[in-house]
Amino acid sequence: MSQVTGPLGYRDAIGAIMSRGVEWDIDPTLDRVRDLVDVLGEPQRSYPVIHVAGTNGKSSTARLIEALLRERGLRTGLYTSPELTTLRERIAIDGEPISEERFVEVYEDVKPYVDLIDTKNDTKLSFFEVLTAMAFAAFADAPVDVAVVEVGMGGSWDATNVADGTVAVITPVGLDHTAYLGETVEEIAAEKAGIIKPGQIVVIEQQQLPAAEVLLGRVAEVGAVAAREGIEYGVVHRDVAFGGQMISVRGLHGAYDEIFLPLFGEHQASNAATALAAVEAFASGAPTLGEHNLEAATRIAAGADYTGGDDGQLDPALVRSGFAQSASPGRLEVARTGPTVLIDSSHNPAGMAATVNTITESFGFTRLVGVLAIASDKDVAGVLDELEPVMAELVVTRNASPRSLSPEELAEVAEGAFGSERVHVVDRLDDAIDRAIGLAEETGEYRGAGVLITGSVVTAGEARTLLRVGEGR
Secondary structure, three states, X not given: OOOOOOOOOXXXXXXXXXXXXXXXXXXOOXXXXXXXXXXXXXXXXXXXXXXXXXXXXXXXXXHHHHHHHHHOOOOEEEEOOOOOOOHHHHEEEOOEEOOHHHHHHHHHHHHHHHHHHHHHOOOOOOHHHHHHHHHHHHHXXXXXXXXXXXXXXXXXXXXXXHOOOOEEEEOOOOOOOHHHHOOOHHHHHHXXXXXXXOOOEEEEOOOOHHHHHHHHHHHHHXXXXXXXXXXXXXXXXXXXXXXXXXXXXXXXXXXXXXXXXXXXXXXXXXXXHHHHHHHHHHHOOOOOOOHHHHHHHHOOOOXXXXXXXXXXXXXXXXXXXXXXXXXXXXXXXXXXXXXXXXXXXXXXXXXXXXXXHHHHHHOOXXXXXXXXXOEOOOOHHHHHHHHHHHOOEEXXXXXXXXXEOOHHHHHHHHHHHHOHHHEEEOOOHHHHHHHHHHHXXXXXXXXXXXXXXXXXXXHHHHHHHHOOOOOOO
């Protein structure tokens, strides 16, 4: 760790955390972070947790869950990753990132214990382990009534898994991070299933059959209760609307109609239904875990399905209000108009397929130009195959991450899908955005022209900063 004397500033704290290495350098064990939270007094057990894992949609779903909980008058903690612009975004209380001053205070509170655990192990606590412990401590100090915690990667050995969720949520599982999680959907689902604990209600969004079988097998194995999209809950109806969509949802405990969701796409409707089911499950008194709950856990038949009832039904007006105020930055976010510029974080083929379907459904583009900057370890060819049918032209570039594929290498792959005449190579993201806007405007049909900036959360975050999205809000 970098040595800093005297009071820490925000940049000092960020630098000390970042010095622990890159987030994607994984050592799959919970031993270090478990030791850390033990000496911190197990702050993650000071409040109930809704734990969210999956490949695609988990950040959006976590934000939607938090919005509904906050609308119910609960004080909320929200832990998500990665950030779009600043680490503070990852730790939010009552819907707002903690301040720079509070970030430093929390870091200074945990630092002596971090140093202690470092001395006990050959490998120092990682960037993500320290940040996760900080989130748990910040939520305990607030204190929050409930924390919504998004898994960083996987599930079984993710640092967040030292918390035992009252409710577990599994969003769609697909192929991503295969170097760490496994080469097949079944292997990846098994890692995600590691957050499923005895006595939980597990809300499972629509899955590929191989993933569903693994997840339900884990539910049966540990004695949890499954609530499945399309069976116990789901979207009943949806219509495209200006600025989003109107949806009707059948929840675990009731029906909810005429909900305006200011997010685009069928996948976001599913995320909203899943979020609603998770909050219903929580409101119904889903059993908390630990020794005090062993009796409750034994009463739940292994692999039981969720049976519902009226106890967890939410006020429909509350649901409408909560969802109407929801947001998911960097997820098909409209950054400007004339031409319309969309910012999206999709970085794998399944996520890009959902993005493309949503653009086709919700935007009447006659000419769409893409800006792509993506990590070298992703399925780049698969992402490009999803983009090609809807793109007139593609500008390839890079973002600030050291993992970013070089524009030249990306162009070589892109030309295989698009042809060389439709691919443009630009070294910097800011120049790439300008080039794409110029290409989109060539027809002079501003209302029909669009630009999609995509490929990673890093790309989305940098684009938001360059286009000044959210400033003044």
